[in-house]
Amino acid sequence: MEYKLLGSTKERLSELGIGTWQLSRNREENEKAINLALDSGVNFIDTAEIYGTENFVGKVIAGKRDLFIATKVWATHFRYEAVIKSCDKSLKNLGIRQIGLYQLHWPNSGISIKETMRAMEKLVYDGKIRYIGVSNFSKEELKSALEAMSKYDIVSNQVEYNIIQRVPEMNLIDYMKKEKITLLAYSPFAHGAIFRKRYRKLVGRIDLIGKNYGKTAGQMLLRWLMQKDIVIPLTKASNPQHMRENLAAADFNINQKDMKIMDGLTPMNSNAGLSRFKGLIGGYVRLRSALRF
Numbered sequence: 001m002e003y004k005l006l007g008s009t010k011e012r013l014s015e016l017g018i019g020t021w022q023l024s025r026n027r028e029e030n031e032k033a034i035n036l037a038l039d040s041g042v043n044f045i046d047t048a049e050i051y052g053t054e055n056f057v058g059k060v061i062a063g064k065r066d067l068f069i070a071t072k073v074w075a076t077h078f079r080y081e082a083v084i085k086s087c088d089k090s091l092k093n094l095g096i097r098q099i100g101l102y103q104l105h106w107p108n109s110g111i112s113i114k115e116t117m118r119a120m121e122k123l124v125y126d127g128k129i130r131y132i133g134v135s136n137f138s139k140e141e142l143k144s145a146l147e148a149m150s151k152y153d154i155v156s157n158q159v160e161y162n163i164i165q166r167v168p169e170m171n172l173i174d175y176m177k178k179e180k181i182t183l184l185a186y187s188p189f190a191h192g193a194i195f196r197k198r199y200r201k202l203v204g205r206i207d208l209i210g211k212n213y214g215k216t217a218g219q220m221l222l223r224w225l226m227q228k229d230i231v232i233p234l235t236k237a238s239n240p241q242h243m244r245e246n247l248a249a250a251d252f253n254i255n256q257k258d259m260k261i262m263d264g265l266t267p268m269n270s271n272a273g274l275s276r277f278k279g280l281i282g283g284y285v286r287l288r289s290a291l292r293f
């Protein structure tokens, strides 16, 4: 496992982080999966007050050292007092004295970002959190958030980024590189959608590239993100089998030529979009002949 610096800090985070949203109900399996990751050198776990997994994460990390825990405050809790209250609750749920990274979960234009960031800075000042991050912020929202800071930096922005969801490539990534802000890439498998029929063609092409490395499409997709500057993907796997497969993304490198090929792959140019379109037309034709109109 390799490590990347978080934003402009000296904090070293594993190049793969663990997500804990919508874990299956089998807590024993979930715990085994996370422990497998920790044993492989992963030092970074992400949760959120809204996920309902903070207590579980607290239980898994109890007694373990040198872990970096990230959690998030939900957008309706962005008033000054509410931020402080949410943080206190998360500290209690997690059973830790300091949160590594505290993130604003989604932007909320109804509450002044200045007020919210004043509370976040107070939490750093009081030692309850170590670093401030945001999540689901566009370039413009991130810019406003940076302008609202008076003492501390924003070190990360957690956004959806995967082979299908390329919006961050439009203007966000370049801006974050310039500002030295880490991109925590959530849903590296598009929330599991890449394993469904709709993306069979795209995944087939990635599988083919993966054959040169003896790796699966899932491992290629994680590795593709891990090799990108400033990007750390968050993988969620509810059981040890899935986690083991995902962790193997850390033990190889995709060469530059294949990175470029993967950069150029999208659902549209892999015919997934086309086959969906064809499927719709086919359905229409079948319906028409059945109803004879």
Ligand SMILES: NC(=O)c1ccc[n+]([C@@H]2O[C@H](COP(=O)([O-])OP(=O)(O)OC[C@H]3O[C@@H](n4cnc5c(N)ncnc54)[C@H](OP(=O)(O)O)[C@@H]3O)[C@@H](O)[C@H]2O)c1
Binding pocket: 018, 019, 020, 021, 022, 023, 024, 046, 047, 105, 135, 136, 158, 159, 185, 186, 187, 188, 189, 190, 191, 192, 193, 195, 218, 234, 235, 236, 237, 238, 239, 241, 242, 243, 245, 246
């Ligand atoms: N900030 C935000 O607003 C936000 C939003 C969404 C997610 N996130 C974070 O990002 C994390 C990851 O996102 P996500 O949960 O949407 O993840 P994802 O990695 O895109 O997809 C997870 C899905 O893929 C399945 N999976 C995982 N490994 C697999 C494997 N090797 N083979 C086959 N299937 C596999 C999982 O099944 P199993 O569970 O059965 O293993 C689950 O159904 C979340 O847990 C959360 O921490 C943040």
